Each structure stands twice: as structure tokens, then as C-alpha cells.
């Protein structure tokens with residue numbers, strides 16, 4: 001299945017660096033109408049905002065914070081392509097069972113699993129099931 005980027009309104013989480021930032025830039029280069037860029041610290045999106053102007057909308061969005069998720073959903077009602085990129089990786093993994101590893105492991109689950117699932121609320125959209133929009137992409141869980 002291909003996804004239509006041209007004219008899409010996308011939301012990318014963890015957009016301030018790494019793969020998330022690269023995805024924001026690729027979406028805009030491929031003709032997305034608008035990209036909401038989510039970051040825990042929106043000040044880190046200043047360069048993207050300056051570069052892309054009104055096609056880039058910065059959102060404060062920690063995907064483990066229900067209040068910020070609700071505020072983002074209200075601020076971005078027109079999302080039809082969700083890229084669930086934000087995550088933490090490689091610190092403990094599913095083998096974490098005790099001590100500090102368990103603390104870090106819980107954090108990974110909070111962000112990578114529950115945070116990612118919480119963003120599914122952005123899936124509701126105005127497009128039909130057969131549309132090549134109305135789509136979401138989740139990060140690989142490494």
C-alpha cells in the first residue's frame with residue numbers, strides 16, 4: 001500500500017532530532033500541506049519553524065503526558081497521517097527485571113508502548129477507509 005503525501009496533513013512525534021526530524025523534512029519536501037512537529041521541548045523546533053514557516057506547526061508533546069496529548073489533539077484536528085516516531089531505545093529492553101534496569105524498562109514501556117498507543121486518538125479522521133490517507137505509522141520497537 002502506498003501513502004499519499006502530497007496534500008497531506010501529518011503529525012510527527014519526536015520531531016526535534018534524529019529520524020523524526022528527517023521525516024518532517026521529507027514530508028515537506030514531498031508536498032505535505034502541513035506538518036505538526038511534536039517535541040517535548042518545542043524550543044528545539046525553532047530551526048524547522050524558521051525554515052518552513054506556516055507549513056510547520058510546532059507542538060509541545062510529551063507522549064506520556066495525557067494533558068499534552070489532549071492539548072495537541074485540540075490544536076491539530078486535521079491530522080490525516082500520524083507518524084508515531086517518538087521513543088527511547090536500547091537502554092534496558094524487555095529483559096529488564098530488577099533494580100535500575102526495571103526503572104529504565106518501565107520508562108521504555110511508558111514511552112514506546114503506552115505513549116504510542118495513546119496517540120492512536122489521532123487516527124480518527126475525515127478520510128474514508130479506502131483513502132490513501134487516514135494512515136498511521138508506528139516506530140519499530142527495537
Ligand SMILES: NC(=O)c1ccc[n+]([C@@H]2O[C@H](COP(=O)([O-])OP(=O)(O)OC[C@H]3O[C@@H](n4cnc5c(N)ncnc54)[C@H](OP(=O)(O)O)[C@@H]3O)[C@@H](O)[C@H]2O)c1
Pocket residue numbers: 013014015016017018019020039040041061062063064085086087088089111115139140141142
Ligand atoms: N535508530 C534506530 O536504529 C532505531 C531502531 C529501532 C527503533 N528505533 C526507534 O525509532 C524512533 C526514532 O529513532 P531515532 O534514532 O531518531 O531516535 P532518537 O534520536 O533517540 O530520537 C528520539 C526522539 O524521541 C523523542 N522522545 C523520547 N521520549 C519522548 C516522549 N516521552 N515524548 C515525546 N518525544 C519523546 C526524543 O525527544 P528528546 O530530544 O526530548 O529526548 C527524540 O526527539 C525511536 O522511537 C527509536 O526508538 C530506532
